Amino acid sequence: MKFSIQKDRFAQSVQDVLKAISSRTTIPILTGVKIDATEEGIKLTGSDSDISIESFIPKEEEGKIIVEVQQTGSIVLNARFFNEIVKKLPSEKAEIEVVSSFQTVIRSGQAEFSLNGLDPDEYPHLPQIEEGEVFKLPTDLLKALIRQTVFAVSTSETRPILTGVNWRMEEGQLFCIATDSHRLAWRKATVETEANAEYNVVIPGKSLNELSKILDDTQELVEIVITDNQVLFRAKHLLFYSRLLEGNYPDTSRLIPTDSKTRLKLNTKEFLQAIDRASLLAREGRNNVVKLSMIDNEMIEISSNSPEIGKVTEQVRSGEIEGEEIKISFSAKYMMDALKVLEGTEINIQFTGAMRPFVIRPENDDSILQLILPVRTY
Amino acid sequence: MKFSIQKDRFAQSVQDVLKAISSRTTIPILTGVKIDATEEGIKLTGSDSDISIESFIPKEEEGKIIVEVQQTGSIVLNARFFNEIVKKLPSEKAEIEVVSSFQTVIRSGQAEFSLNGLDPDEYPHLPQIEEGEVFKLPTDLLKALIRQTVFAVSTSETRPILTGVNWRMEEGQLFCIATDSHRLAWRKATVETEANAEYNVVIPGKSLNELSKILDDTQELVEIVITDNQVLFRAKHLLFYSRLLEGNYPDTSRLIPTDSKTRLKLNTKEFLQAIDRASLLAREGRNNVVKLSMIDNEMIEISSNSPEIGKVTEQVRSGEIEGEEIKISFSAKYMMDALKVLEGTEINIQFTGAMRPFVIRPENDDSILQLILPVRTY
The missing domain is CATH 3.10.150.10 (DNA Polymerase III, subunit A, domain 2)
Known part of the structure; x- marks a missing residue:
């Protein structure tokens, strides 16, 4: 050579x-x-x-x-x-x-x-992937799908299937779902596909993270080939193979509440910064927990309390408050993770009770949602 | 309050x-x-x-x-x-x-x-420093003095005095010296001082590093007050106190050879990059050692060899080679540390033998020198 x-x-x-x-x-x-x-x-x-x-x-x-x-x-x-x-x-x-x-x-x-x-x-041979059905995604959309879901995979090997992101394809729609059983990230996208292919696979979170690092932010199409135990991403001059996780991904659709008792509209950035400040004192305490409660029909309060160090309260104006009064506690980290990947300046949060999972969506966008389980403190 | x-x-x-x-x-x-x-x-x-x-x-x-x-x-x-x-x-x-x-x-x-x-x-009281004799240095010069010497202090507590930089003031000249007994950094500067003050103190390397981080790159004067066991640096709105190290700093003047048997002139950047490349394979081997030898009266060769991984040789053109032929081995890290703080595009290296310390100086600048002890390999 x-x-x-x-x-x-x-x-x-x-x-x-x-x-x-x-x-x-x-x-x-x-x-x-x-x-x-x-x-x-x-x-x-x-x-x-x-x-x-x-x-x-x-x-x-x-x-x-x-x-x-x-x-x-x-x-x-x-x-x-x-x-x-x-x-x-x-x-x-x-x-x-x-x-x-x-x-x-x-x-x-x-x-x-x-x-x-x-x-x-x-040197071992790479997996042989039969050139069967292929679907295509623009690189920047693929990277968004990864970024908006992969952070929510489990980092624990207790349930290995949860360390991956569930990719389901149904009727030309791709659904990407990740959960560590405390929170869930869900994203859908319409996909260019030749046949009416249906898939239901789990791609390791680590693979998606590495893939995302290699791909440039372009609109060039990436071809995706899925087999029984492998997925291949094919970009210009680049082949990226990952094994798939074995096992059945839990049915997460039941987890997402369809009704709501309380609805809040908030400015994403203001809310994220308030949670960030409240978490400063929450980190030392019980698992980074902050509280959200209502003051009136225009203001909510974010607070946290760490007896040894001190406490923090902050009022945040809400664009709209509807429904029952609520007091709820949740992980500041999970909330910040979720807010950081939601695009758009305004979000809606829908609660069905202080002990029920709640849903965060961007205003006027049904292609993405984030779900968080509250923490029992009240 | x-x-x-x-x-x-x-x-x-x-x-x-x-x-x-x-x-x-x-x-x-x-x-x-x-x-x-x-x-x-x-x-x-x-x-x-x-x-x-x-x-x-x-x-x-x-x-x-x-x-x-x-x-x-x-x-x-x-x-x-x-x-x-x-x-x-x-x-x-x-x-x-x-x-x-x-x-x-x-x-x-x-x-x-x-x-x-x-x-x-x-809260403990800060050291009381009598406003006695003061000398002044422009901030950027002070930062240069620190950067060009402090990297050479010892990181081992075997001889605590060597974890500091020796500051000696004699006849309006400040000498800053650091050594870990394998290499030595030496720098002098002319200083604005009121009286003919003489000092001989040792400032902890850690203190100088922290001081350097706080100071901006300006030409504003920093006032320096030295007492028996404390040094105070006074910049605008900022006081920085450090304790001094106790004990006598070794007399390093004897270490610096006054004669030389071989003299090389090299382009600083070219030489630094060649050493950097040679060190890639040296890191795994014996303590990051590279060899320097002469090819003819225009070229030197840098090489290193790590039997399990491979070897590297590179020829570097010398502006001037004078004196006896030499083959010498030294730590690539020490050489790179020294070259990085030398200002100027050309350096002179003076050898007095394969087992004797050698001296690196910028061409046409006697305010700074770096000394390195070779490693026995030939």
């Missing part, structure tokens, strides 16, 4: 596949990045067996020569060192050559690195 | 004195920030008993009213919470009032915090 390549483009691709590579893997070859030089260009692969990322660098891009392959071939190089080296190469160009029994030389300017590589034949 | 104050100005001062406050202190009252409201303005104090910082906010600044004191008095408030609260206050103004037995109310906009304070009479 021997090729020369534009350093910056190469460094970006190495950085991308590195996101799949864990230094704590028990399979030594997976600490490496696999490099394949073919007549078409350079393919880089990184994997931790849950997530696999493939990045392709074509010989030419926009009429500019990026790669020159003198000899095709493959090698696996320690990902952490290789990444550091590529980033710091002195010249704009790098030359990579396997000289003997996996020993690989990297030349750039006056610098020459020699790395002990590993046998590329020992 | 009762006053109202501009939030941003207040938050900045709280932030400054916070740098002296440690949450790991064994003296509970020192986790607090002391607030004194007087007819002149507000004084904030933070201390960990090694470092004490006092920040003063005058009633008026540039014709603008900053503070209005309704009732003078003092209180001590938990610094961590108070800092978080002040930063996040909703309005541009804050009102602080001690309502009863140290309970303190902070009002801003619609938010009201109530914090349990501590008795200000229990």
Whole structure:
């Protein structure tokens, strides 16, 4: 294997596949990045067996020569060192050559690195995904779907299925749902799909987080292929594979109340900042709990109390208050997480009682909702 | 005590004195920030008993009213919470009032915090420094003196005196010296001083680091007062006290070689980057060691070798090579630390043998030098 390549483009691709590579893997070859030089260009692969990322660098891009392959071939190089080296190469160009029994030389300017590589034949094969039904999402919408749900997955392995986000496709609508059983994030989107495909899968939260980091904020379409145990996201020159979680995701539709006894309209930013201030003193106390109560039909009060340190109260004006009076306590963290991902300047909160889950929605937008379970304090 | 104050100005001062406050202190009252409201303005104090910082906010600044004191008095408030609260206050103004037995109310906009304070009479007194001899340094020069020496102090408590920077004043010249016994940083500066004062003190590295963080990059003069066991830095509205380290600082002048057998001239940035690349593979091996050797009378070679991972060699052009051929090994980290603080595009390195300390100086500047002890490998 021997090729020369534009350093910056190469460094970006190495950085991308590195996101799949864990230094704590028990399979030594997976600490490496696999490099394949073919007549078409350079393919880089990184994997931790849950997530696999493939990045392709074509010989030419926009009429500019990026790669020159003198000899095709493959090698696996320690990902952490290789990444550091590529980033710091002195010249704009790098030359990579396997000289003997996996020993690989990297030349750039006056610098020459020699790395002990590993046998590329020992590198595991990526999942084979049959090119069946495909659906497409613009990259920025995909990133929004992830951002607005993935924060609510469970971080505990007690119920492993809850560490993933449930993706259900029904009648051309994609529903993304995450819950850690204390709060729930729900988002739907209309999807470009060829057939009337129906899916019901659970994608690990970690995979979605890593995917989101790699994708740029563009409107280019990402192709998504779902099989029994794998999902593949295909963007330009990038393949992102993740395994799916096994098991049945709980039916969350029953959790979302359909009626309400109290309804509040609030300015999102003002409310978020008031919760943030109240949480300053709540953090030390019982699990970051703040209280919300009504003062009159225009004002609510946010408060928290941490006997050793002090207390805080703040009044927030509500655009509209309807229904029964309510006093309710909840986690400031869950509320802030939810408010941060809701778009729009105004939100509605619907309560059905101090001990029942309540729902937060942006004003005039039914594509997203956040649900939080209250905490018993009164 | 009762006053109202501009939030941003207040938050900045709280932030400054916070740098002296440690949450790991064994003296509970020192986790607090002391607030004194007087007819002149507000004084904030933070201390960990090694470092004490006092920040003063005058009633008026540039014709603008900053503070209005309704009732003078003092209180001590938990610094961590108070800092978080002040930063996040909703309005541009804050009102602080001690309502009863140290309970303190902070009002801003619609938010009201109530914090349990501590008795200000229990707060330790700051060191009393006699206004004796004073010398002055422009803030930016003071920050340069710190930055160019403090990185070389010892981080080990084996010889506590080496955790500080030696400041010696002789004949209107200030010498700042730091060493961890493997490398040494030396800097001198001419100083504005009234009398022909002579000092020889050791200032804790930690104190100098914190001082440097608080000071802005201006040319305003900082007044420095040195006593037997304390140093005081006085900037506009800011007092920074540090205890001095006890004991005699070793005489380092003998360590600096006066002759040389080999002399190299190098481009600082090119050399730094080559060392950085060589250190990529050196980190895993023996203590981050790289080798420098001569190729001919124009080129040197930097190399390192880590048998399990690989090796790197790089040639660097030297502007001038004089004297005996040399092969020498040294810590890449020490070399990078030294090069980063040397100003100027070109440096001279002077060797007196492969096992003797060598000296790095900027071309045409005798106010600074860095000394590194080599590592035995050949």
